[in-house]
Amino acid sequence: MGTDFLILMKQEWMVIAIIFILMFIKIGSNEWKNERILNLVNILLLINFILGLFWNQEGTLFNEMYKTNPLIVAEKNILSLGTYIIALQAYSWLKNHQHVLEFYILLLSTLVGMFFMISAGNLLMFYLGLELSSIPLAAIANFDLEKRKSSEAAFKFIISSAFSSGLLLFGISLIYGLTGTLTFTELSQHLNGNPLEIFAFVLFIAGFGFKISAVPFHLWTADVYEGAPVSVTSYLSVISKGAVLFVFVSILYTVFKPIAITWYNILFILSVLTMIIGNLFAIRQQNLKRFLAFSSIAQVGFILVGISGASREGSASVVYFVLIYVFSNLGAFGVVGLVSALSGKENIDDYKSFYKNNPLLSWVLAISLFSLAGIPPTAGFFGKFFLLISGAGQGNYLLITIAALNMIVSLYYYLKVIKAIFMDPNDNPIEKLAIPASPKLALFICVAGIVLTGLMSYVYEYIYSLATSF
C-alpha cells in the first residue's frame, strides 16, 4: 500500500511538481527574463508528456475515490500533449506579459483538476475535480486585466460555470437521496429509472451541457471565446471540453447504464440541436475566434452522435476524435493567436490575401480547417467517420442523415475562410509575420498530427483496445 499512491497518481504528482517549481521561481527571484521562463515551462511540460507515457499501472485508491486504467492514462496523455502545444503557442503572447508565472500556475492547476476529474470513482471526487478545473480558468480568462472584453468574458464564464455546477449538484443530491451512495460502481446497481431519477439525470445532463456547450446551454461559449486571450480560448475549447467529454462518456456508460434508453433520447435531441444551431450561427460570424467557437459547438454535436452509440466503438471513437480535434483545433487557433498577437487582427476580412505574404501560416490554417470540416486525407475525416459509424450502431438512421447533411453545411463556412485566404483580393494584406521558434514547433506538431493520426490505423486500434465496453 505504502507507495501505491505515488505510482498510481504519477501524472497528477508530476503536474503538481511543475506548479511547485514555478512557485519557487516566483518567490525566489524576480531576475528571470520572460523568454527563459517560457522555455523552462515548455521543457517541463514536454518532460511531463513524455514521462506520462511510461510506467503506468492500473488500480484504485482511497476507497475507490480515485481509479486509473490504461484508457484513463491515454486520455490524460492527450490532455498533457494539448497543454504542451498550447504552452508553445502562447509564447508570442506571453513574451511581453508581466505575469507569466501566474498564468502557468493557474493553467496547470486546472490541468490537475481535470486529471482528478477523469480519474474520479466517486461523485464527490468528480465534483472537486470539476471545480478545480473551472474556477482558475475564469481567473485566466481575465488575464489581460486592462481589456474590457476580457473581464466581461470572465464574468460570463464564472457565473455560467457556477450556475451549471449548481444544477449538477442538485442532480447529484437527488441521486444521493435515492441511492444513499456516491460511489460509481454502487450507483449503477441502485438506479432503476423512476421519475425522480430521470429528473435528477436531466439536471445532471444540463450541468454537463454547460461544460461541453451543447446547444440549449451554449450561450456563454461564443462570448467567452471571443473575450478571453487566444491561448485561454484554445485551452477552453480543446482541453477543458475534451476532459469533460471523457468524463461524460465514462459516467454515461457506467453509472447511468440502467437508464440507457432515456439518455439516448436526450442525446439524440441535444446532438441534432447542437449541430444545426452551431452550424447556422457559424455561417454569419465575422470574428475568427467567434467563428471557431461556433464551429467547436458544431463539433460537439458530432461527438454527441458518437456517444449516443452506446458501445465500445462509441467510447473509442470519442477519445480518437478528441485526439484529432486537439491537433486540428490547436492548429487553427495557433495561427489565429499568432496573427492576433503580432498584428492585432482577428476578422475574416483581414485575412483576405493572407496567402500572399504568409504562405506557411496559410497552409497550416487551411489544413486545420480541412481537418475540422472532415475532408478525406486529413485525420478529421477518419474521426468523424468513426463517430458516425458508432452512432449508426443504434440503427437510428435519421440521426446519421442529419449529421451527414450538417457536415456539408459546415464545409460552406470552413471553405469561406479558405477562399478569403487564398483567393479574395485585398489592397493591404497582413504583412509578413516573423514566427518565433516555439509556435513554429507547435504548428509543425499540429500538422504532423493531422496528417499522420488518420493514416496510421494502429492509433485507432490501440485506443479501441483500451476502450471500455458498454
Add this chain to the structure above:
Amino acid sequence: MKYFFLQATLSRSLPFGEAGGALTHILFLSTTLFFIGMYGLFTRRNMITILMAVELILNSVNINFVAFNKYLYPGKLDGIFFSIFVITIAAAEAAVAIAIIINLYRSHHSIDVEDASELKY
C-alpha cells in the same frame, strides 16, 4: 389547503419510504430555494446580486444533502461531507467572482450587467 394536498401527494409519490413525511417539508424548502435562486439569476441586473442568487442554489443543495443524510442514511456521513465541500468551494468561487467583478468595475465603472454587453451574437 392547496399546500397540504401537494404535500400529501409528494409524500405518497416520492420513493423515500417511512421518513417521507418529515423529509418532504425539507425537500419542499430546498426546491423552493433552488428555484428562487434560479429566478434571481435570470432577472437581477446587479452582478453581486447574481452571485448571491448562485449561492442560494448551492445552499439549497446543502440542505438537500444534510436532510437526506439525517433522515434516510444516518449510518454514513457521505452527505454531510459533501455539503462541507460544497460550502468550501462556494467560498472559493465567490472570491474569484468578486475579484473579476472588481476588475470589471475598474474598466466599466458599473456593476450592472446591462453595461457589460460588448460581446453579442
